[in-house]
Amino acid sequence: METSSQLLTAGAVHVVSWHETHRDAADLARRLATLGPWHGLVAVSRGGLVPAAVIARALGLRLVETVCIASYDGRRKGPVKTLKAAGDGVRDGGMGWLMVDDLADSGATAETVRKLLPRAHFATLYAKPAGRHLVDTYVRDVPQDVWIDFPWDRDPAP
Numbered sequence: 201m202e203t204s205s206q207l208l209t210a211g212a213v214h215v216v217s218w219h220e221t222h223r224d225a226a227d228l229a230r231r232l233a234t235l236g237p238w239h240g241l242v243a244v245s246r247g248g249l250v251p252a253a254v255i256a257r258a259l260g261l262r263l264v265e266t267v268c269i270a271s272y273d274g275r276r277k278g279p280v281k282t283l284k285a286a287g288d289g290v291r292d293g294g295m296g297w298l299m300v301d302d303l304a305d306s307g308a309t310a311e312t313v314r315k316l317l318p319r320a321h322f323a324t325l326y327a328k329p330a331g332r333h334l335v336d337t338y339v340r341d342v343p344q345d346v347w348i349d350f351p352w353d354r355d356p357a358p
Contacts, residue, residue, distance in 0.1 A: 212346050212347075213346070213347045213349055214342075214346055214347070214348050214349065215349045216348060216349060216350050216351060217351060218351045221250060221251065221254075221325070221350065221351060222254055224251075224325045224326075224339045224340065225250070225251040225254035225255055225258075225325060226254060226258060227339050228251065228255060228300075228323055228324075228325060228337065228338070228339050229254065229255045229258035229259055230258075231323075231337055231339075232255065232259065232298060232321075232323055232337060233258070233259060235321065235337070236259065236298075237296075238259065238261060238296060238297060238298045238321075239263065239296040239297050240261055240262075240263030240264060240265060240289070240290070240297055240298070241255065241256050241259075241261045241263070241264050241265070241297070241298045241299070241300060242264075242265045242266065242267055242286050242290060242294065242297055242298070242299040242300070242317060242320060243264060243265070243266050243267070243299075243300055243301075244266075244267050244269060244299065244300065244301035244302075244309065244313055245266045245267065245268040245269065245283075245284075246352070247301055247302035247303060247350065247352075248299075248300045248301035248302055248324075249266075249352075250302070250350075250351075250352055251300050251301075251302055251324075251325055252264065252300040255298070255300055255323075259298075261298070263289070265286045265287045265289065265290055265297075266284065266286070267282070267284065267285060267286050267299070267313055267316060267317070268282070268283040268284035269281070269282055269283065269309050269312055269313065270283055271308055271309050280308045280309055280311075280312045282312060282316065285316055286316065286317060290317065290320075292319060293317060293318045293319035293320070294316075294317030294318065294319045294320030295319040295320070297317065297319075297320045297321070298320065298321050298323060299313060299317055299320040299321065299322045299323070300323050300324070301313070301322075301323075301324045302324060302325050302326070302348075302350060303324055303325065303326045303327070303328070303331075303342070303348055304324045304326070304327045304328060304331030304332060304334055304335045304338070305328050305330065305331055306328075306330050306331060307330050307331035307333070307334055308331075309331075310322065310324075310331045310334035310335065311334060314334055321336045321337070322334065322335050322336050322337075323335065323336060323337040323338065324337075324338045324339075325338065325339050325340070326338060326339065326340050326341075326342045326348060327340075327341060327342065328341075328342050328343070328344045328346075329343075329344050330344055
């Protein structure tokens with residue numbers, strides 16, 4: 201598992217900018233480049249869509265699938281539901297595939313996608329202690345009680 205510096209102090213809200221997202225996704229792509237080659241990429245919808253786009257471009261991956269999971273309603277955590285599994289082209293439990301999400305938080309979503317694609321390489325921008333053990337590669341450690349406010353979760357300015 202690869203990681204870099206601790207992000208923030210406990211109890212904070214971290215507002216992630218588009219620039220920071222792009223920078224961290226590019227950093228993650230550089231780490232993942234040495235671990236391939238990859239057949240393709242599976243983005244965990246919705247949080248993994250933006251980092252997956254940056255990573256797919258950086259790694260030259262054109263085959264991009266999605267796994268659609270629902271677990272949050274705003275800041276309220278609910279039961280994890282699989283809305284869509286990866287396409288039929290993702291075979292052999294995901295062996296040789298890269299699976300990307302924005303954050304491993306409680307580990308509930310990560311457990312669900314790991315069951316769907318147990319042999320895929322799971323990468324996230326950020327990892328909290330409760331979900332960290334389910335991630336193969338990530339960019340930054342985040343304390344469990346820090347709320348990450350991603351740009352795609354905010355309404356754009358009028």
